[in-house]
Amino acid sequence: MILDLKDLKPHERQNYLQHAIAPRPICFASTIDKAGNINLSPFSFFNLFSTNPPVVIFSPGRRIRDNTTKHSLQNVLEVPEVVINIVDYDMVQQTSLASCEYPKGVNEFVKAGFTPEPATMIKPPMVKESKVKMECRVLEVKVLGSEGGAGNLVICEVLRMHIDESILDENKKIDQRKLHHVARLGGDWYCRVDETNLFIVQKPSTRLGIGLDALPESIRNSKILTANNLGQLANIHEYPIVDPSFEDDHLKQIIQYYNVNPDEMEKELHSHAKRLLDEGRIMEAWQVLLTGN
Numbered sequence: 001m002i003l004d005l006k007d008l009k010p011h012e013r014q015n016y017l018q019h020a021i022a023p024r025p026i027c028f029a030s031t032i033d034k035a036g037n038i039n040l041s042p043f044s045f046f047n048l049f050s051t052n053p054p055v056v057i058f059s060p061g062r063r064i065r066d067n068t069t070k071h072s073l074q075n076v077l078e079v080p081e082v083v084i085n086i087v088d089y090d091m092v093q094q095t096s097l098a099s100c101e102y103p104k105g106v107n108e109f110v111k112a113g114f115t116p117e118p119a120t121m122i123k124p125p126m127v128k129e130s131k132v133k134m135e136c137r138v139l140e141v142k143v144l145g146s147e148g149g150a151g152n153l154v155i156c157e158v159l160r161m162h163i164d165e166s167i168l169d170e171n172k173k174i175d176q177r178k179l180h181h182v183a184r185l186g187g188d189w190y191c192r193v194d195e196t197n198l199f200i201v202q203k204p205s206t207r208l209g210i211g212l213d214a215l216p217e218s219i220r221n222s223k224i225l226t227a228n229n230l231g232q233l234a235n236i237h238e239y240p241i242v243d244p245s246f247e248d249d250h251l252k253q254i255i256q257y258y259n260v261n262p263d264e265m266e267k268e269l270h271s272h273a274k275r276l277l278d279e280g281r282i283m284e285a286w287q288v289l290l291t292g293n
């Protein structure tokens with residue numbers, strides 16, 4: 001299916017884009033108006049765009065229904081300050097409750113049952129229950145359109161972070177396994193980050209990976225090795241050579257049983273290499289594969 005965005009109704013555009021561009025982190029924005037009324041609302045059109053200077057952007061859109069603007073936007077235009085609170089799994093239902101369209105002046109800290117905690121540099125309060133809070137100054141609001149669905153980029157400089165000790169490791173860095181982020185996808189779908197679904201992809205080193213085009217055809221066309229396995233094999237910086245000191249009992253057995261049948265031997269070697277790759281043992285997998293090449 002091919003879609004031209006100009007042919008879609010605004011709510012259809014929103015639907016396709018929000019399902020495709022996902023998961024999105026959630027900015028739980030605490031703002032205040034000139035009269036001192038506090039507002040707290042979630043925004044998943046949100047991300048980090050620069051670390052030096054430290055800049056994050058979230059986007060309260062014009063409502064598709066009636067083209068009105070959100071209180072959070074009105075507030076930052078009056079008082080250009082915001083606390084961005086990171087939402088974790090323990091807070092997700094209350095956060096969703098805070099997204100109800102309460103009338104202006106209604107404090108969602110009260111409605112959703114969060115505890116306001118004074119910020120140290122700006123006027124809007126922080127959400128005590130959030131494990132990471134960022135005190136931000138609004139640098140600019142960039143209006144993207146005047147129709148329903150148009151975004152307003154609230155460009156924020158992060159001045160100070162407050163990080164709960166419980167999510168830090170022994171080096172005072174955030175332990176990714178301890179911060180159970182939730183993120184928004186399309187419709188009512190959310191996802192949760194925890195130890196059972198986190199995984200590591202090794203960064204390519206500063207040296208260049210050899211690339212998939214450098215892999216021998218028998219490996220590239222393997223029916224056993226997956227696309228991810230090929231990505232791992234191609235991410236080494238120089239083509240490996242046979243290491244005579246490499247010892248592997250299973251490899252010895254494969255050679256012993258299958259050397260009369262090269263096709264079967266290749267299958268066995270690829271299966272063994274795949275198991276090693278799935279355990280992140282890339283150089284060992286290469287040694288196994290070099291046996292067949």
Ligand SMILES: Cc1cc2nc3c(=O)[nH]c(=O)nc-3n(C[C@H](O)[C@H](O)[C@H](O)COP(=O)(O)O)c2cc1C
Pocket residue numbers: 026039040041042043044045046059060061062069070071072073095096098099100101102184
């Ligand atoms: C998880 C979540 C993410 C949301 N993301 C956005 C968003 O990025 N932009 C937006 O305009 N509304 C978003 N909404 C809806 C707003 O939170 C909702 O319109 C809210 O009532 C705005 O409040 P305000 O008028 O008090 O600022 C989101 C709602 C939820 C629950």
